[in-house]
Amino acid sequence: MIYTEFAKFYDDLFDATLYERWAAYVVRQARITGKENNELKILDLACGTGRLAIKLAQMGFQVTGADLSEDMLTIAEQRSREPNVEVPFIQTDMRSMDGLDQYDIITCFDDSLNYLVDQTDLQATFKAVNAHLNSRGQFMLDMITPYQVTEVYPGYMYNYRSEDAAFMWTSYEGDFAPMAVEHELNFFQYNEDKDAYDAYNEIHRERAYEHEEIDKMLDQAGFSGTTPRTDFGEKPFTDETKRWFFSTHKN
Secondary structure, X not given: OOOOOHHHHHHHHOOOXXXXXXXXXXXXXXHHXXXXXXXXXXXXXXXXXXHHHHHHHHOOOEEEEEEOOHHHHHHHHHHHHOOOOOOOEEEOOOOOOOOOOOEEEEEEOOOHHHHOOOXXXXXXXXXXXXXXXXXXXXXXXXXXXXXXXXXXXXXXXXXXXXXXXXXXXEEEEEOOOOOEEEEEEEEEEEEOOOOEEEEEEEEEEEEOOOHHHHHHHHHHOOEEEEEEEEOOOOEOOOOOOOEEEEEEEEO
């Protein structure tokens, strides 16, 4: 999924404290390796504007960020200058991960994998991740659940306004895939030269997968020891939750 104008609004719309929880989850799972942070190479796949990648770099990990969106990566690269950390940001398609190295840990959070509405694309991504992990490397991911897509999202609305911008988000049930949702995003950005607002519109499509499907695809991609959890890994697995977390390792 390529974010265009959305990239400019992304950081204003999302709760920054969530990145603290994603980082804490990575740290807990990374301890399984028995290595120090600075000994581990991490790829943050679908890194967006780089918040998590930079946070992990500040914690001593060797981090690379990758995303399909050039707009997101531009913001990420600019952000990395402020804390003065070295985080390479690479544009790539997660289904192939061309141009990327081998890593000890690969993460993919914030329901990025739910944008792969074709199951063959999700399977290809799992295989690409496996191919770019070192022996016994870890894959940490989250995905929104069927409960979130079928019970929470249909009819969901969110509005945001600042001094010079406004944003409206409406979600509808999708008919393009099983357990699908379509998000209509409308942005209004004040243009000082025109003394008027520029309007933008984007449609984002996501789908959910049953946890049995996810487990099976991970197994087929060469992973084992998959552990599903909820609440950023802090609570046991349950069906009626908005997001599942999975930690698994390369065979």
